[in-house]
Amino acid sequence: MTDVIETEGLTKTWGSLTAVSGLTLRVRAGECYAFLGRNGAGKSTTARLLLDFIRPTRGTARILGGSGSDPSIRNRTGYLPGDLNLPRAMTGADAIAYFGALQGNRRQKDAAVLTERFGLDPKRPVRELSTGNRRKVGLVLAFMSRPELLILDEPTSGLDPVLQEEFRELLAERKSEGASIWLTSHVMAEVERVADRVGLVRDGVLSRELSMEELRRQAADRIRFRFPRNVRPQALATVANVTDVAGEAGSLVVTVDGPVTDLLRRAAQLGATTVETERRDLDEVFLEMFEPEAPA
Numbered sequence: 001m002t003d004v005i006e007t008e009g010l011t012k013t014w015g016s017l018t019a020v021s022g023l024t025l026r027v028r029a030g031e032c033y034a035f036l037g038r039n040g041a042g043k044s045t046t047a048r049l050l051l052d053f054i055r056p057t058r059g060t061a062r063i064l065g066g067s068g069s070d071p072s073i074r075n076r077t078g079y080l081p082g083d084l085n086l087p088r089a090m091t092g093a094d095a096i097a098y099f100g101a102l103q104g105n106r107r108q109k110d111a112a113v114l115t116e117r118f119g120l121d122p123k124r125p126v127r128e129l130s131t132g133n134r135r136k137v138g139l140v141l142a143f144m145s146r147p148e149l150l151i152l153d154e155p156t157s158g159l160d161p162v163l164q165e166e167f168r169e170l171l172a173e174r175k176s177e178g179a180s181i182w183l184t185s186h187v188m189a190e191v192e193r194v195a196d197r198v199g200l201v202r203d204g205v206l207s208r209e210l211s212m213e214e215l216r217r218q219a220a221d222r223i224r225f226r227f228p229r230n231v232r233p234q235a236l237a238t239v240a241n242v243t244d245v246a247g248e249a250g251s252l253v254v255t256v257d258g259p260v261t262d263l264l265r266r267a268a269q270l271g272a273t274t275v276e277t278e279r280r281d282l283d284e285v286f287l288e289m290f291e292p293e294a295p296a
């Protein structure tokens with residue numbers, strides 16, 4: 001399968017600040033790739049480099065096999081910027097007509113369906129719209145031509161939980177129709193629902209890439225055992241499917257990936273008196289991965 005996004009050593013510096021550093025990235029056709037990072041990590045800069053709105057200091061970026069500035073490529077790409085700046089007197093309907101005309105009015109009929117779906121009043125000028133409603137205009141513009149590739153910069157920011165859910169459904173629909181998606185996010189719920197792979201970016205550097213399956217495994221079950229006497233972590237560390245043992249004295253917290261039969265048997269042999277299970281949600285895993293001392 002062809003790659004819809006290919007970057008090689010992509011780097012952008014602003015004076016002495018390196019916003020994106022040596023980024024080599026591949027996104028396959030039909031794949032949803034989530035680019036995760038903290039504020040200022042370089043996510044929006046990467047999106048703008050992909051679209052060729054800004055030029056790299058070093059390295060290359062290609063989308064759909066060409067340059068983001070090529071009109072024929074741009075017409076096949078939907079972009080939702082982190083901060084959509086439209087003329088304040090423009091209405092949603094004006095924006096749809098203007099950007100639709102730029103794209104040769106391709107499948108602009110989706111605009112009406114999306115406007116209705118997100119409850120946007122297209123007659124109101126941008127200056128009167130709340131942050132969330134301005135975001136809706138951006139979503140309609142990004143999705144209305146049914147693009148093959150969607151580049152979405154924090155797509156749900158500013159949307160209320162009901163609309164976030166509606167957006168996730170829309171994204172899942174487009175994905176099942178074959179669209180490729182690259183998005184930035186801080187919201188694990190949206191990443192969990194649609195992403196196939198995540199890339200973690202820190203200070204402009206892609207520090208880690210992992211599949212959704214691997215990420216879920218990081219949220220694997222944890223079991224806390226209490227013992228009436230001191231049991232050393234090593235006593236459980238070698239048991240099948242145990243990936244980590246923490247704690248001390250008579251209380252050990254064990255992370256397991258897979259069946260727990262052997263672990264329970266061993267804990268019973270060691271005289272465990274209580275067993276409690278806990279499952280971390282992905283937000284917790286996300287926080288852990290971005291802790292300063294987290295392994296890259």
Ligand SMILES: Nc1ncnc2c1ncn2[C@@H]1O[C@H](COP(=O)(O)OP(=O)(O)OP(=O)(O)O)[C@@H](O)[C@H]1O
Pocket residue numbers: 014017018019037038039040041042043044045046082
């Ligand atoms: N035009 C610019 N001139 C100078 N510095 C810039 C410019 N654009 C971005 N930066 C800097 O580059 C770094 C990366 O910014 P970027 O907007 O890509 O981060 P981000 O990961 O999208 O952050 P956020 O989650 O807050 O949107 C930041 O330190 C930012 O201040």
